[in-house]
Amino acid sequence: MQIKKLVTGITLAGLLLLGGCSSKEAGSDKTVVKHVGVLQVVQHPSLDKAYKGFKEGLKEGGYTEGKNLKIDYQNAQNNQDNLKSMSEKLVNAKSDLILGIATPAAQSVANATQDIPVVVTAVTDLKAAKLVKSNTKPGTNVTGTTDMVSIKKQIDLLLSIVPKAKTIGIMYNAGESNSKIQADMAIAVLKKAGVKVVVKTANTTNDVQQVTETLASKVQGIFVPTDNTFDSAASVVGKVVKEKKVPLVAASIDQVKTGGLASIGIDYELLGKQTGKMAAKILAGKAKPQDLPVEKARDMKLVVNKEMAQALGINPKSIKAPQ
Known part of the structure; x- marks a missing residue:
């Protein structure tokens, strides 16, 4: 009986010792997530x-x-x-x-x-x-x-594409403060260049098509700042400006790839x-x-949508980044 108790005690002690070693190893190898x-x-x-x-x-x-x-x-x-x-x-x-x-x-x-x-x-x-x-x-x-991109460079790019433009349109979601900041900057640059500006805003993506159609019928070129609403509906915008034959410069490279002509973006x-x-x-x-x-x-880079350029009758190679 005493021998049995002694063996049991040794076994328990061994298990505890092994358990302690295992816990320590786990602790030392534990990854902080x-x-x-x-x-x-x-x-x-x-x-x-x-x-x-x-x-x-x-x-x-x-x-x-x-x-x-x-x-x-x-x-x-x-x-x-x-x-x-x-x-x-x-x-x-x-x-x-x-x-x-x-x-x-x-x-x-x-x-x-x-x-x-x-x-x-x-x-x-x-x-x-x-x-x-x-x-x-x-x-x-x-x-x-x-x-933030250089709004002046974006506008200079647009005016180099439509040098005879008398009216340029700007569209964005007025509820996005980031878009309004860029739009106001673009308006200032255009006014300084002696170009008339027409501004249209859309509150949701459901408004984008109508806004784009209305604006495209009144202007010779369009600028869109980085804007989540218009970026989300870039394909809709692209379809309209292609039909209306109106060059669109966007601050977002991805919007240009989907539905614009050119950008100097990020x-x-x-x-x-x-x-x-x-x-x-x-x-x-x-x-x-x-x-x-x-x-x-x-890094900023010039991106040109060649397919859009051809649809608008513009040679893609003629579009250059302004100095």
């Missing part, structure tokens, strides 16, 4: 590419989804109620960091938390959107990348990648949003 929330305002090529690039940037920064990174992706489909509820969901989930894609999503997330680090992309002017105090030193829990995948690298620094504790300067796109 970072939780990142993502809120995208709506689905369209530019923003989808920004999200793709964001994950690439995180990976280059040492964070890979499925290994040491978990992403909770939310798409609001351009619905304000969705933006609010999804922002709250990501905050309540105690995300380590949240990404806001496009100005409405960025503002919604920033309104939902002043504690969790927030990075944003595809936002035209972070300061004007009241996301940061300064682009050089944000001073808030928000930083990221801007998709690659949203590369912009997203920049944002992902910034996020990786924050997750690793190497930087804080309040001290990390807002970054601009590093």
Whole structure:
């Protein structure tokens, strides 16, 4: 009886010892998984590419989804109620960091938390959107990348395509602050060039076709700023301007590929990648949003839709980037 108890005791002690060793090994090998929330305002090529690039940037920064990174992706489909509820969901989930894609999503997330680090992309002017105090030193829990392009170069490009134009049209969603900023800048450039401006706005994608048809009948050229509503309906816009034979320059490269003529714009995948690298620094504790300067796109390029040019009777090779 005593021998049996002794053997049992030794066995239990051995199991406990082995259990302790196993726990220690598991603890030493345990991977810390970072939780990142993502809120995208709506689905369209530019923003989808920004999200793709964001994950690439995180990976280059040492964070890979499925290994040491978990992403909770939310798409609001351009619905304000969705933006609010999804922002709250990501905050309540105690995300380590949240990404806001496009100005409405960025503002919604920033309104939902002043504690969790927030990075944003595809936002035209972070300061004007009241996301940061300064682009050089944000001073808030928000930083990221801007998709602001040179509006003057865009207008100069359009006027070089239609040098005899007396009236240029601008269309955008007035509810998007980022679009209005660019539209106002474009109006100023056109007025300085002595060109009349006609402005039309659309509140939803359902309004885009009628707005485009109305505007295209009154102008010799059209400019569209980076705008989520018009980007989402780029194919509709393209069909109308092709039928009306009106050249359209867009600030978004992806809109040009789908339904415009030309742009001097940015690659949203590369912009997203920049944002992902910034996020990786924050997750690793190497930087804080309040001290990390807002970054601009590093590369701008001329993109010409050759098919559209031919449909409009324009030689694609004749379209050059203004100096």
